[in-house]
Amino acid sequence: MTPIRTLMMASTLLMTLAVPVYAQTPAAYQNQTLTPQARAEDIVSRLTLEEKAAQIQNNAAAVPRLDLPAYEWWNEGLHGVARAGDATVFPQAVGLAATWDTPLMQRVADVIATEFRAKNLGFRTADGSTKRYQGLTVWSPNVNIFRDPRWGRGQETYGEDPYLTSRMGVAFIKGLQGPDPAHPKTAATVKHLAVHSGPEADRHFDDIHPSKRDEIDTYLPAFHAAITEARVEGIMCAYNALNGVPACGYTPYMRDLVKTEWGFKGHIVSDCAAIADFYLPTSHAYVKTPEEAIAVAWKAGTDLNCDFAANKTFDPQTTVNAVKQGLLSEAELDQALVRLFEIRYRLGLLDKPYTGPFAGIKPTDYDTPEHRALALDTAEKSLVLLKNDGLLPFKGDPRRIAVIGPNANSVEALVGNYNGTPSKPVTIYAGLKARYPNAEVTFVEGTGWVAPPLENVPDTAFCQDAACTTPGLKLEDFSGPKPEGTPVATTTVSNAQFRWGWPDRVAREASVRWSGYVRPTETGGYRFRYTGDAGYRVYIDDKLIADVWDIAWPTSDTAVPLEAGKTYKIRIEAAQKGERGDHRLQWSQPSANDTKAMAAAQDADLIVFAAGLTARLEGEEMKVLAPGFAGGDRTSLDLPEPQQKLIERLHATSKPVVLVLMNGSAMSVNWADKNLPAIIEAWYPGGEGGHAVAKLIAGDFSPAGRLPMTFYKSADQLPPFKDYNMDGRTYRYFKGEALYPFGHGLSYTTxxxxxxxxxxxxxxxxxxxxxxxxxxxxxxxxxxxxxxxxxxxxxxxxxxxxxxxxxxxxxxxxxxxxxxxxxxxxxxxxxxxxxxxxxxxxxxxxxxxxxxxxxxxxxxxxxxxxxxxxxxxxx
Structure with a gap:
C-alpha cells in the first residue's frame, strides 16, 4: 500500500471517528442536559467584547458563528399580545383591576401567555430569530400606583391602592409565567421601578423625593409582592430620577433593596431611552458622556438597555468604549449577560421550537373562540354600574334604540393603549344590535371627542385633475418614516386610506403621500383628520392646514373655508409606526352638528350615549391639542365640552338615557350623576366590550365590577399633580367627598x-x-x-x-x-x-x-x- 493511500485511509478513519464524537459532545451552551446557568456562562465566555456589547441592547444581534439567533426583547402584553397583529384583546389593565377577581386575572394572563407562545412560533425565522413584538419576554404588568387620575398612563395600572395592585399584579405574573420557574411560559417584567406616575411631559427630567412613609406604604409594596411572591423574571426601571439619581442608576432600589434585601435573581431592563436621559442636557444631565451613563446604570444593576437608534447609548460601541475607558469592567458586563442568557435558555428561545412543556401550543392558538369567550366574561366582570335609578336592567324589548356618541361605534375606545388588534371587534352599537335583533338600532355619532363629529371623506370627493374629470388620488409609498426621496411605489387609488401590512397587520415603519384634488359639496368651514397611528399633515392649495406630525390629537386647529363644487389641491402625508389596520382621511363638514342625533333620540325608546375618552387623548408622552388635556395627561376630569353639551340636550328629550363611559381614568360626571337614571363605567373593555355592555343593559347578568380608584368631583379637590406626597390623595388619605368612592359598584340584587x-x-x-x-x-x-x-x-x-x-x-x-x-x-x-x-x-x-x-x-x-x-x- 502506498504511503499516500495509507495517509488517505487514516484521514478517513479520523473523520469517521470525529463526526459522532462531535455530535455526542456539543459545546456546553448547546447542551440541554446542563443547567441554564451553566449554558449561559459558557456562551458568554465565547463572546468577544464587541459581541457582548450588542447583546445588552433590546435588539440583541445574531452571532452566526455560535448559531446564536437575533432576539428582540421588546414585547408588550398589558391586556393581550400587543402590536403583533390579531390577538385576543382583554379589557385594559384598569378594567381588569375592576373585576377584583384574582383567579380570573391569572386565567387571563395564562391565555395571554399561550398567545405569546403561538405568535412566537409563527414569527420565528429558520435560524430562530424574532423581531419586535414576536418574543416571550413580556414587558408587563405595570404596578405603579395610580396616585392621581390626571395621569394619562394610569389606565395601564391596577388603580390607586397598593394592596389591590399587589394582588392583581401577583396573579397576572403567575399567569404569564406559569407554575414552573424552570420552564416559564413567558417572562413577565414588572414596571416601572418604582415612584413613577406622571406628569408625562416631565418624566425625562423630574427628580422625585418621596417620603419614607410613602415609599414603604404606597409605592413599593406591589414590587415587593411581584418579586417575593410571584417571582417575576424581569423589572423595568423608570425614567424619572429619585433623590437626585436617575432611577435606572439608583442603587438603593436597584441593588440594595431589590437584589440584596428582596433576593431578586432576574434581569433589569431600562425604560426605553432612560439611559440616554442620564447624560442628555435636556434630561437629567447626571453624567457628561454616554459611556458614563452606561457604566453608572450597569454598576447599579441594569442588565438590558432599551433605547432608540438616535441615542449614543444605543450604539454597542459606547459600551465597548466604557469598558476600554475603565468605567465598567468586562466582568460586570458578563454578570448582566449571564442573567440575560439564562432566561433565554429557560424560555427555550435558544433551542428547537415545538419541544419542552409547551410543545402542544400551535402557531394558530391565538384569537380563538375560546379565548374571546374569556374576554367576554372578563369584560362583563369589569363593568361597574355607577348609578341606577331603576332603569336598568331595561324592561322588555325596546322597539327603537338610539346609540349616540363618539365611542358608540369606535374600535379605538374598545382597546385602550398597549393593545393588540381584535379580529372581530364588537362596538357598543354592534353589541346592542346583536342583543336586540328585533329592534331598530340607530347609530349617530352626534359629536366627536373634543370637536365636531368626523366622517370618512367619500371617494366621490377626490379627483386627479382640477376639472375633476378623473376620480381618485395619486399614492406614493415610501419605505422610510418620512415621505422623502424617491417613492418605492406609485399608483392611483380611490381614496386617502390604507391598510398597513394587510392582511397580516404586521407592524412596520413607513410613510405615504396622497395628492390630487378635493371637491366639497357644502360651503363653510371644514376640519380634517387622518386616523393613523403616527403623524400626518394635510395641505389645501399647498397651504399646511393640519400639522399633526408629532401630535396625537386632534384635527386641524381651525376650520378651513371651502366652497361647494369648487376643486382644491389636496396633499396628505402620513407616517406609520404601529400595526392598526384601517387608516383614512376624515373631515368634519360645515353641517356637522347634533341634528341627526337629536332626531334619532326623539324617535327612540332608549338612548345609549357612549362617551368618554380614547388612548389618543390620554396615554404615554404625547402632544394633544385639546382643552382639558396636556402631554398625554389630563388637566380636567370633566367630560369634554362637546360631549357634555350633547348629553344635556339628549336628556332634555325626556327619553331614558344610559350613559356608558369608556375611559381609563376617573371622570367627574357630576351633572350626569344628578340628572341621568343610569351610568355604566365600561373602561376600555376589549374586543368583546360591546357584547358585555349590551348584556348588562338587558339584564343578562348582574354587574359586580368595583372601582379600583376614587372618582373625584373635580380635579380641584386634588393636590398639585407633581406633588408625590400621598396626603390628600386616594381614598386612604382624601378627606373630601368623592363622587364615587374607591370600591364602589352597584348590583341588580342586594x-x-x-x-x-x-x-x-x-x-x-x-x-x-x-x-x-x-x-x-x-x-x-x-x-x-x-x-x-x-x-x-x-x-x-x-x-x-x-x-x-x-x-x-x-x-x-x-x-x-x-x-x-x-x-x-x-x-x-x-x-x-x-x-x-x-x-x-x-x-x-x-x-x-x-x-x-x-x-x-x-x-x-x-x-x-x-x-x-x-x-x-x-x-
Missing amino acids: FSYGKLKLDRAKVKAGQPVRVSVEVTNAGKVDGDEVVQLYVSRTGADAPIRALKGFERVSLKAGETRTVSFNIDAKAMSIVNQAGERVLVAGPLDLWVGGGQPLPDVAGAKGTITVSGTKTLPAF
Missing part, C-alpha cells in the same frame, strides 16, 4: 351581612386575628358580591382606612356563604414618617362589606384591641 366574628378580640402586638362573616344574596337575582375588608387605625401617619383583603363571591338568589380573612401583624401596622413599620397599642376598627363603610353600603363592623407595641420589617 346583599346582607351577618355579624362580624373574630377568633379573638384582644391581641398582643404581633398576634394574627381571623375574621369571618356570613354574606347573603337577599335579592331575587343571582349575582356576585365583592367582599372588602378595611382596617382603620388612629394616629398622625395612619391612613383613614386601608384595604387589607377582598374576595369576589358568586351567590345564587337566597344563598348564604361565609367569607373569612386573616389579619396579620402587617395588616394591623402603620408606617410612620421615618419609614418604620410599627404596631402600636389601641383599637383597630374593622369593616367588611360591599364597599367602604358608607351609609348606603351593606357590611359589618368590629374592633380589635391591641396591647403592647412592636416594630416590624418594612416589607
Whole structure:
C-alpha cells in the first residue's frame, strides 16, 4: 500500500471517528442536559467584547458563528399580545383591576401567555430569530400606583391602592409565567421601578423625593409582592430620577433593596431611552458622556438597555468604549449577560421550537373562540354600574334604540393603549344590535371627542385633475418614516386610506403621500383628520392646514373655508409606526352638528350615549391639542365640552338615557350623576366590550365590577399633580367627598351581612386575628358580591382606612356563604414618617362589606384591641 493511500485511509478513519464524537459532545451552551446557568456562562465566555456589547441592547444581534439567533426583547402584553397583529384583546389593565377577581386575572394572563407562545412560533425565522413584538419576554404588568387620575398612563395600572395592585399584579405574573420557574411560559417584567406616575411631559427630567412613609406604604409594596411572591423574571426601571439619581442608576432600589434585601435573581431592563436621559442636557444631565451613563446604570444593576437608534447609548460601541475607558469592567458586563442568557435558555428561545412543556401550543392558538369567550366574561366582570335609578336592567324589548356618541361605534375606545388588534371587534352599537335583533338600532355619532363629529371623506370627493374629470388620488409609498426621496411605489387609488401590512397587520415603519384634488359639496368651514397611528399633515392649495406630525390629537386647529363644487389641491402625508389596520382621511363638514342625533333620540325608546375618552387623548408622552388635556395627561376630569353639551340636550328629550363611559381614568360626571337614571363605567373593555355592555343593559347578568380608584368631583379637590406626597390623595388619605368612592359598584340584587366574628378580640402586638362573616344574596337575582375588608387605625401617619383583603363571591338568589380573612401583624401596622413599620397599642376598627363603610353600603363592623407595641420589617 502506498504511503499516500495509507495517509488517505487514516484521514478517513479520523473523520469517521470525529463526526459522532462531535455530535455526542456539543459545546456546553448547546447542551440541554446542563443547567441554564451553566449554558449561559459558557456562551458568554465565547463572546468577544464587541459581541457582548450588542447583546445588552433590546435588539440583541445574531452571532452566526455560535448559531446564536437575533432576539428582540421588546414585547408588550398589558391586556393581550400587543402590536403583533390579531390577538385576543382583554379589557385594559384598569378594567381588569375592576373585576377584583384574582383567579380570573391569572386565567387571563395564562391565555395571554399561550398567545405569546403561538405568535412566537409563527414569527420565528429558520435560524430562530424574532423581531419586535414576536418574543416571550413580556414587558408587563405595570404596578405603579395610580396616585392621581390626571395621569394619562394610569389606565395601564391596577388603580390607586397598593394592596389591590399587589394582588392583581401577583396573579397576572403567575399567569404569564406559569407554575414552573424552570420552564416559564413567558417572562413577565414588572414596571416601572418604582415612584413613577406622571406628569408625562416631565418624566425625562423630574427628580422625585418621596417620603419614607410613602415609599414603604404606597409605592413599593406591589414590587415587593411581584418579586417575593410571584417571582417575576424581569423589572423595568423608570425614567424619572429619585433623590437626585436617575432611577435606572439608583442603587438603593436597584441593588440594595431589590437584589440584596428582596433576593431578586432576574434581569433589569431600562425604560426605553432612560439611559440616554442620564447624560442628555435636556434630561437629567447626571453624567457628561454616554459611556458614563452606561457604566453608572450597569454598576447599579441594569442588565438590558432599551433605547432608540438616535441615542449614543444605543450604539454597542459606547459600551465597548466604557469598558476600554475603565468605567465598567468586562466582568460586570458578563454578570448582566449571564442573567440575560439564562432566561433565554429557560424560555427555550435558544433551542428547537415545538419541544419542552409547551410543545402542544400551535402557531394558530391565538384569537380563538375560546379565548374571546374569556374576554367576554372578563369584560362583563369589569363593568361597574355607577348609578341606577331603576332603569336598568331595561324592561322588555325596546322597539327603537338610539346609540349616540363618539365611542358608540369606535374600535379605538374598545382597546385602550398597549393593545393588540381584535379580529372581530364588537362596538357598543354592534353589541346592542346583536342583543336586540328585533329592534331598530340607530347609530349617530352626534359629536366627536373634543370637536365636531368626523366622517370618512367619500371617494366621490377626490379627483386627479382640477376639472375633476378623473376620480381618485395619486399614492406614493415610501419605505422610510418620512415621505422623502424617491417613492418605492406609485399608483392611483380611490381614496386617502390604507391598510398597513394587510392582511397580516404586521407592524412596520413607513410613510405615504396622497395628492390630487378635493371637491366639497357644502360651503363653510371644514376640519380634517387622518386616523393613523403616527403623524400626518394635510395641505389645501399647498397651504399646511393640519400639522399633526408629532401630535396625537386632534384635527386641524381651525376650520378651513371651502366652497361647494369648487376643486382644491389636496396633499396628505402620513407616517406609520404601529400595526392598526384601517387608516383614512376624515373631515368634519360645515353641517356637522347634533341634528341627526337629536332626531334619532326623539324617535327612540332608549338612548345609549357612549362617551368618554380614547388612548389618543390620554396615554404615554404625547402632544394633544385639546382643552382639558396636556402631554398625554389630563388637566380636567370633566367630560369634554362637546360631549357634555350633547348629553344635556339628549336628556332634555325626556327619553331614558344610559350613559356608558369608556375611559381609563376617573371622570367627574357630576351633572350626569344628578340628572341621568343610569351610568355604566365600561373602561376600555376589549374586543368583546360591546357584547358585555349590551348584556348588562338587558339584564343578562348582574354587574359586580368595583372601582379600583376614587372618582373625584373635580380635579380641584386634588393636590398639585407633581406633588408625590400621598396626603390628600386616594381614598386612604382624601378627606373630601368623592363622587364615587374607591370600591364602589352597584348590583341588580342586594346583599346582607351577618355579624362580624373574630377568633379573638384582644391581641398582643404581633398576634394574627381571623375574621369571618356570613354574606347573603337577599335579592331575587343571582349575582356576585365583592367582599372588602378595611382596617382603620388612629394616629398622625395612619391612613383613614386601608384595604387589607377582598374576595369576589358568586351567590345564587337566597344563598348564604361565609367569607373569612386573616389579619396579620402587617395588616394591623402603620408606617410612620421615618419609614418604620410599627404596631402600636389601641383599637383597630374593622369593616367588611360591599364597599367602604358608607351609609348606603351593606357590611359589618368590629374592633380589635391591641396591647403592647412592636416594630416590624418594612416589607
